[in-house]
Amino acid sequence: MKVEKADKIGFCFGVRRAVEVLEKVAQEQGGVETLGAVVHNKQVMQRLATIGVKVARDIDDIRGGTVATSSHGISPQIEKELRSRHIGIISTTCPFVHRAQVAARRLAEAGFFVVIYGDADHPEVRGILGWTRGQGIATMDVKFLETFDQVPRRLGILSQTTQIPAHFNEFAKKLIDVALSRDSEIRIIDTICHDIRERQAAALKLAEKVDLMLVVGGRHSANTNRLAELCAEVTETHVVETAKEIKLSWLRGKNRIGITAGASTDEQTVNEVWRKLNG
Numbered sequence: 712m713k714v715e716k717a718d719k720i721g722f723c724f725g726v727r728r729a730v731e732v733l734e735k736v737a738q739e740q741g742g743v744e745t746l747g748a749v750v751h752n753k754q755v756m757q758r759l760a761t762i763g764v765k766v767a768r769d770i771d772d773i774r775g776g777t778v779a780t781s782s783h784g785i786s787p788q789i790e791k792e793l794r795s796r797h798i799g800i801i802s803t804t805c806p807f808v809h810r811a812q813v814a815a816r817r818l819a820e821a822g823f824f825v826v827i828y829g830d831a832d833h834p835e836v837r838g839i840l841g842w843t844r845g846q847g848i849a850t851m852d853v854k855f856l857e858t859f860d861q862v863p864r865r866l867g868i869l870s871q872t873t874q875i876p877a878h879f880n881e882f883a884k885k886l887i888d889v890a891l892s893r894d895s896e897i898r899i900i901d902t903i904c905h906d907i908r909e910r911q912a913a914a915l916k917l918a919e920k921v922d923l924m925l926v927v928g929g930r931h932s933a934n935t936n937r938l939a940e941l942c943a944e945v946t947e948t949h950v951v952e953t954a955k956e957i958k959l960s961w962l963r964g965k966n967r968i969g970i971t972a973g974a975s976t977d978e979q980t981v982n983e984v985w986r987k988l989n990g
């Protein structure tokens with residue numbers, strides 16, 4: 712049985728940066744609170760907990776005078792609420808997420824109704840949507856237009872950073888088909904993260920050559936789930952959070968196995984999976 716890792720694996724730039732900030736602050740201050748899980752990966756959060764990183768479920772749950780926000784960013788409304796309670800903010804917002812927030816704000820300020828292609832319940836998407844200040848929607852289905860008496864004349868389209876580029880393109884094309892009419896103006900801004908593009912391309916390249924793909928990552932991690940979705944289009948694919956979850960029945964009769972991992976999966980967890988398959 713041959714086991715191969717995808718070319719692009721390990722923490723992405725944004726997660727690495729967030730983890731480094733937290734490690735530094737926790738060391739200097741003897742601990743730090745974060746607003747929600749700073750990354751969607753249980754193993755990484757467990758490791759951070761050992762150096763004093765505590766997760767506050769919401770603003771009311773914050774005990775100290777300072778809080779670190781996650782790489783997914785926050786809305787201006789949450790920022791305002793924190794400031795009104797005199798809670799200091801340590802931002803670990805990924806620069807690529809920040810770019811999407813700025814795009815949403817600028818479109819809304821220029822009079823565009825902003826359509827964010829993404830999972831409306833994901834913290835990153837909720838944050839970006841907040842920057843439209845009520846002039847936007849987060850959705851993955853163009854049917855939302857049916858709720859308007861009149862389709863907005865100016866539409867701005869952008870994406871959650873971790874979506875699959877080809878799916879975003881399809882969505883934008885459908886929206887153009889439905890919404891483009893006389894005098895309308897549609898602006899599309901590609902806000903998909905470069906790391907995610909490369910990671911998805913590397914995973915797909917490997918998936919096309921193997922009998923089984925294992926995607927190592929958190930089940931709540933959006934980019935992990937997108938990787939699995941993409942690989943499943945070409946080969947049998949399973950998501951595992953740890954090596955313990957690998958089922959022997961998956962391996963029966965398989966000659967080549969590929970491993971890829973979400974952007975918030977640490978190398979240690981990937982290596983454990985690698986060792987279990989090679990053991």
Ligand code: SF4
Pocket residue numbers: 723724725726782805806807808872873904905906907934974
């Ligand atoms: S996946 Fe991309 S956007 Fe998300 S944290 Fe990593 S680098 Fe930033």
